[in-house]
Amino acid sequence: MTMTEESRSESRPFEADVAKLLQLMVHSVYSDKSVFLRELIANAADACERLRYEAIASPSLLADDLKPRITLGVDAENKRLTIEDNGIGMSREEMVEALGTIARSGTKAFLDRVAADAAGLGEESALIGRFGVGFYSAFMVAERVDVLSHRAGTDASWLWSSDGQGTFSVTAVPAETMRRGTRVILHLLDDAKSYTERSTIERLVKAHSGHVPVPIFLVEKPGAEAVEISDGAALWAKPKAEITQGDYTDFYRSIAGQFDEPVLTVHFRAEGRQDYTTLFFVPGSRPFDLFDPDRKGRIKLYVKRVFITDAADILPRYLRFVRGLVDSADLPLNVSREKIQESPLLAAIRKGATNRVISELERLSEKEPVAYTRIWETFGPVLKEGIYEDFERRDALLALARFKTTASAEAWRSLKDYVAALKTKQTAIYYLAGDDIERLKSSPQLEGFRARGIEVLLLPDPVDSFWVMSGGSFEGKPFKSVTQGAADLALIPPLDAQAAEQSEAAPAVKIFVAFLKSMLGGAVADVRVSDRLTDSAVCLVAADGGPDRALEKILASAGRLPSAAKPILEVNPRHELIVALATLGDGERAFREDAAHLLFDEARLLDGEQPADTRAFSDRLARVLKRGLRPGA
Numbered sequence: 001m002t003m004t005e006e007s008r009s010e011s012r013p014f015e016a017d018v019a020k021l022l023q024l025m026v027h028s029v030y031s032d033k034s035v036f037l038r039e040l041i042a043n044a045a046d047a048c049e050r051l052r053y054e055a056i057a058s059p060s061l062l063a064d065d066l067k068p069r070i071t072l073g074v075d076a077e078n079k080r081l082t083i084e085d086n087g088i089g090m091s092r093e094e095m096v097e098a099l100g101t102i103a104r105s106g107t108k109a110f111l112d113r114v115a116a117d118a119a120g121l122g123e124e125s126a127l128i129g130r131f132g133v134g135f136y137s138a139f140m141v142a143e144r145v146d147v148l149s150h151r152a153g154t155d156a157s158w159l160w161s162s163d164g165q166g167t168f169s170v171t172a173v174p175a176e177t178m179r180r181g182t183r184v185i186l187h188l189l190d191d192a193k194s195y196t197e198r199s200t201i202e203r204l205v206k207a208h209s210g211h212v213p214v215p216i217f218l219v220e221k222p223g224a225e226a227v228e229i230s231d232g233a234a235l236w237a238k239p240k241a242e243i244t245q246g247d248y249t250d251f252y253r254s255i256a257g258q259f260d261e262p263v264l265t266v267h268f269r270a271e272g273r274q275d276y277t278t279l280f281f282v283p284g285s286r287p288f289d290l291f292d293p294d295r296k297g298r299i300k301l302y303v304k305r306v307f308i309t310d311a312a313d314i315l316p317r318y319l320r321f322v323r324g325l326v327d328s329a330d331l332p333l334n335v336s337r338e339k340i341q342e343s344p345l346l347a348a349i350r351k352g353a354t355n356r357v358i359s360e361l362e363r364l365s366e367k368e369p370v371a372y373t374r375i376w377e378t379f380g381p382v383l384k385e386g387i388y389e390d391f392e393r394r395d396a397l398l399a400l401a402r403f404k405t406t407a408s409a410e411a412w413r414s415l416k417d418y419v420a421a422l423k424t425k426q427t428a429i430y431y432l433a434g435d436d437i438e439r440l441k442s443s444p445q446l447e448g449f450r451a452r453g454i455e456v457l458l459l460p461d462p463v464d465s466f467w468v469m470s471g472g473s474f475e476g477k478p479f480k481s482v483t484q485g486a487a488d489l490a491l492i493p494p495l496d497a498q499a500a501e502q503s504e505a506a507p508a509v510k511i512f513v514a515f516l517k518s519m520l521g522g523a524v525a526d527v528r529v530s531d532r533l534t535d536s537a538v539c540l541v542a543a544d545g546g547p548d549r550a551l552e553k554i555l556a557s558a559g560r561l562p563s564a565a566k567p568i569l570e571v572n573p574r575h576e577l578i579v580a581l582a583t584l585g586d587g588e589r590a591f592r593e594d595a596a597h598l599l600f601d602e603a604r605l606l607d608g609e610q611p612a613d614t615r616a617f618s619d620r621l622a623r624v625l626k627r628g629l630r631p632g633a
Helices: 018-029 035-057 092-099 101-105 107-118 133-140 190-196 198-209 245-256 344-367 369-389 391-400 415-420 437-441 444-451 464-470 507-523 549-557 576-582 586-606 614-629
Strands: 070-075 080-085 142-150 157-162 167-173 181-188 216-219 227-230 264-270 276-282 298-303 306-312 323-328 402-405 429-433 456-459 477-481 526-529 538-541 568-571
Touching: 035 070, 035 080, 035 133, 035 181, 035 198, 035 306, 070 190, 070 198, 080 190, 092 142, 092 157, 092 167, 133 142, 133 181, 181 190, 190 198, 198 216, 198 227, 198 306, 245 264, 245 276, 245 323, 264 344, 276 344, 323 344, 344 369, 344 391, 369 391, 369 402, 369 464, 391 415, 402 415, 415 429, 429 444, 429 464, 429 549, 437 456, 444 538, 456 464, 464 549, 507 526, 507 568, 507 576, 507 586, 538 586, 568 586, 586 614
Parallel strands: 070 216, 298 323, 429 456, 429 477, 526 568
Antiparallel strands: 070 080, 080 181, 142 157, 142 181, 157 167, 216 227, 264 276, 276 323, 298 306, 402 456, 538 568
């Protein structure tokens, strides 16, 4: 370590392997070189905050320079970038202490700690964000770094200088060189010249440091006038009464990168065991990456208004469409800049923030149903993932869910609406899952339910087949697929009195049903008379146990179902085609055999499937058509 005396400058080698450190920082600690600016601005803001704190006891430290500020200066001609603050500054000893962190740690101990931090190991590796490691991120873009500093309340200025390759020096400079504070001068590498462009600096400040509690100014070139690029006032820290909807919209667009207007704004501050502020937005349109396989959130995390990450794991995956930020007053700045560590504080923030978003959605659904319907139409399929994934909030999410049903026409219905309209003796919430809402509406499995005025949920999203299987119940009513097991409709009479008086299947039909079963053999699990069909001749249903028809198809297509269960073929005993086939004599056996297979293929087509053997289907269909063309047939 360099030990600089008052009268002279002495340069000595670092004890730490700086080259190894910089490689580790590039590949493990920091994933983006641009973070150096955030780190240096964060250090400058910390210095201003520390001065403000110390000035409470010693007002003279402020002298005549009362307002904190950070000034960024660019010099494109000389490839220099300067970050200057009028904060607390550093004495010689503090400069050696603060900028000598690497040397003091010792090569092996230091690198072990940084490696552990990068891997998320241990709670004591609090290095990221400290004036030391954060400061040394500057060497990712600079070939040499000079630091001028003047400690408030002293009459001396000091220059720290290093190329990051093995040595550094601390030298006394004339006191008037710096009034108070710290100036970091970066002599940029050739591939870092973009950091002398005003547009680049403004973009990075806006994205990563626009909300530190200190105004930030930019001097575009030597001798130019300083221009304010950040006022040091975080929107989320202002009282809600002082923020207009236009302010919220502008901020939403800047943080979300979208140009629509938010449907819902959730701005609140939690105080008590945890102190944090959240500002969330529900977009008015679907983000392009909503169904990204990674399904990562887009919540920014700040600690005391210092940006930490733009992909914090704050909200669950089913709320990944929410944009916004959380600013914590309790998390340490070094919890992680690039890799958020698990901690009880962060877990408490996750729980509180998620509960607040859910409660705000509940409030909106009750007070502003039109606005909530807009959210559901845009993000309903994603919210339904939470019913499957979030057991703790399942009941709340079920209450938020909206559905198209056989009784709703084009309107949305809640489960509360559904339960309020239950028929007498109806014991379940019936649903039909599939992949197309129009095909669902025409499904033959719905006929018996429509005939009795029983409402059925129509579920066209892939996630529907999963959450209904694990959704338990709503207000004591279990979910039951209309394509699975017996329909259990006998207790509920049809709306048509004439239909209610229809007798059971004729003996000939029962014999024909047995014939169908013998002909279809291993293709079906059973063939039985149906009480769910009123207009169609046949349909397919699943057995009582296992997945329903829709889930079975999803699992089979994903290779998660080694062998699909055989379906059950249900036959409408009163359909004119079934009655006609049942009365044919033994002389028509070949025709009845073709008809048996064609009825099964018809049921498969109605269920959105293809015939198992398309060639055999074509041949049978041709024979049946030829028979129909014979005179007297």
